[in-house]
Amino acid sequence: MLDERLDYTAENCSIARTLEIVGERWTLLLLREAFYGMRRFDDFIRALGCPRTVLSARLGKLVEAGLMRREEYREPGMRTRSEYRLTRQGVELFPILVALLQWGDHWMGDPQGPAVELTHRGCGAPLTLTLGCEAGHAPLSALDVQARPGPGARRAA
C-alpha cells in the first residue's frame, strides 16, 4: 500500500501521536463512558472497576491534553467535587470508539446481538461509519486505499 515505507521515519506518525494520548486501555474505556454521558469520578469507578489511582491519572492526562475539562460542582451538604466533560477535541474522538465497537460487534459479538445500539438521534436510524472518498465513492475497504508520503513525511536517516 505504501511504497518505500522504510525510506521514511514514523516519528511524526499521527496514529502514534493519537495513541500516546488515548492509547491506554482504561483511557479508551473511560472515554466510552464519557460518550455515554458519564461525568463523575465515582460513576467512572463503578462503571469501569479500575483502581482509583489509575482513573485519576488517566483523567488528569486527558484534561492536560485538552480532551476533557474539569468543572466543580457541589451538592447540598457535600464538599465540592469535580466533573469531567469532553471538550470539542474530545468529542471528535468518537469515530475511534465507533470503529472499535463496530469491529467488535461484527467479529466478537454475542449471538443475541450487541450490548449497545447507536442510532441517529434525529431520525432513529442505526449509525454507520463509512470509509469513502471525497469524490463520493463508498463504501471502500482497505484494499481500495493508496497510502503515500505526505508533505510532512520525513526521510529516514
Add this chain to the structure above:
Amino acid sequence: MLDERLDYTAENCSIARTLEIVGERWTLLLLREAFYGMRRFDDFIRALGCPRTVLSARLGKLVEAGLMRREEYREPGMRTRSEYRLTRQGVELFPILVALLQWGDHWMGDPQGPAVELTHRGCGAPLTLTLGCEAGHAPLSALDVQARPGPGARRAA
C-alpha cells in the same frame, strides 16, 4: 447519551473486546505497518524499533486471534522464514486506524501537513471516514447520537 448506564454491565462491551486483542500500543502500530504492506518480521522491527520479543508476542497473538496469518517463504540460499499477512478479519480493522490517523492529523498535525496521505486507489481522491446513519444523514457528530441498551445488554447484579 445512554440512560441508566449503571443498570447494565460492561462485561460484554464490544469496545473492550476489541481492545483486548488490538489495544496494545505496539499491536496497533504493527497493524499500521501491515496496512502499509509490510509482511516480514525484520521489516517490522526496522519500522517500529520495538524489542523482538514484544513483536513476536504481538504477532503471535494476532495470528492466534485470526487477524493475521503466518506464511512461510524462502529466499535462495536462506533458511525458511515467516511472513505475516492480514486476514479478512484483520483487514476490517482499517477504520480504527483511519480514525486514529484523522484525529491525529487534525489535532496534532505538523504545520507542513500530514506525514501520510490516504487516497482512493480508483480515482485518487482523498479518503474520508464519515459518521452517518442508515437513512442517509451525514456527517453526524457524537452529539447527534443516541446510545441505548441492545438485545445483548446484561443487567448489572
